[in-house]
Amino acid sequence: AQKITQTQPGMFVQEKEAVTLDCTYDTSDPSYGLFWYKQPSSGEMIFLIYQGSYDQQNATEGRYSLNFQKARKSANLVISASQLGDSAMYFCAMSRTGAGSYQLTFGKGTKLSVIP
Amino acid sequence: DVKVTQSSRYLVKRTGEKVFLECVQDMDHENMFWYRQDPGLGLRLIYFSYDVKMKEKGDIPEGYSVSREKKERFSLILESASTNQTSMYLCASTRSVGEAFFGQGTRLTVV
Numbered sequence: 001a002q003k004i005t006q007t008q009p010g011m012f013v014q015e016k017e018a019v020t021l022d023c024t025y026d027t028s029d030p031s032y033g034l035f036w037y038k039q040p041s042s043g044e045m046i047f048l049i050y051q052g053s054y055d056q057q058n059a060t061e062g063r064y065s066l067n068f069q070k071a072r073k074s075a076n077l078v079i080s081a082s083q084l085g086d087s088a089m090y091f092c093a094m095s096r097t098g099a100g101s102y103q104l105t106f107g108k109g110t111k112l113s114v115i116p
Numbered sequence: 117d118v119k120v121t122q123s124s125r126y127l128v129k130r131t132g133e134k135v136f137l138e139c140v141q142d143m144d145h146e147n148m149f150w151y152r153q154d155p156g157l158g159l160r161l162i163y164f165s166y167d168v169k170m171k172e173k174g175d176i177p178e179g180y181s182v183s184r185e186k187k188e189r190f191s192l193i194l195e196s197a198s199t200n201q202t203s204m205y206l207c208a209s210t211r212s213v214g215e216a217f218f219g220q221g222t223r224l225t226v227v
Contacts, residue, residue, distance in 0.1 A: 104149070
């Protein structure tokens with residue numbers, strides 16, 4: 001079974017500062033994918049970034065980067081230069097990569113609040 | 117623009133009613149999922165389907181069933197709604213490993 005742990009229920013960050021949201025995972029699968037989603041108060045789930053377990057380099061998408069440490073089973077999200085619009089719930093998730101098993105397992109989420 | 121559409125944004129039903137939540141995707145994705153989201157618990161998988169007429173139980177299938185008669189449509193059924201099924205329900209679809217696309221969510225209240 002796969003498990004995602006997000007240990008920070010809530011975090012605060014000053015506008016324009018960088019912030020790291022923690023995520024650790026547990027799986028016995030050799031091949032898997034790691035994801036981060038953002039959920040604003042409006043409720044929609046917005047895909048941010050993806051990291052494959054065999055990817056050699058850490059994924060980056062604009063202001064988002066995923067700090068992937070495979071040996072430590074961690075996949076932390078780093079948001080650089082925080083903006084007020086970054087205030088939201090953030091979910092870490094993982095999936096297997098075999099056919100018929102693409103369902104995502106989610107963590108409990110971290111609520112990020114950006115302070116002006 | 118890719119889309120996953122859930123039939124209702126808000127729904128209020130009475131205890132014991134049979135409830136249908138519909139989800140339609142226009143991306144020709146094989147895989148579709150129903151999640152339930154509750155504060156402090158994150159998203160929990162109820163059921164998923166990787167092909168027409170195929171379904172698999174997720175982590176919390178009790179009290180729910182699903183139907184997938186066509187590739188684009190995945191329905192979640194509450195056979196006899198109970199107050200502990202009051203929640204946000206999210207539908208998602210994906211082709212394979214990679215980004216899953218979510219609907220806007222249905223906030224169901226059972227009274």
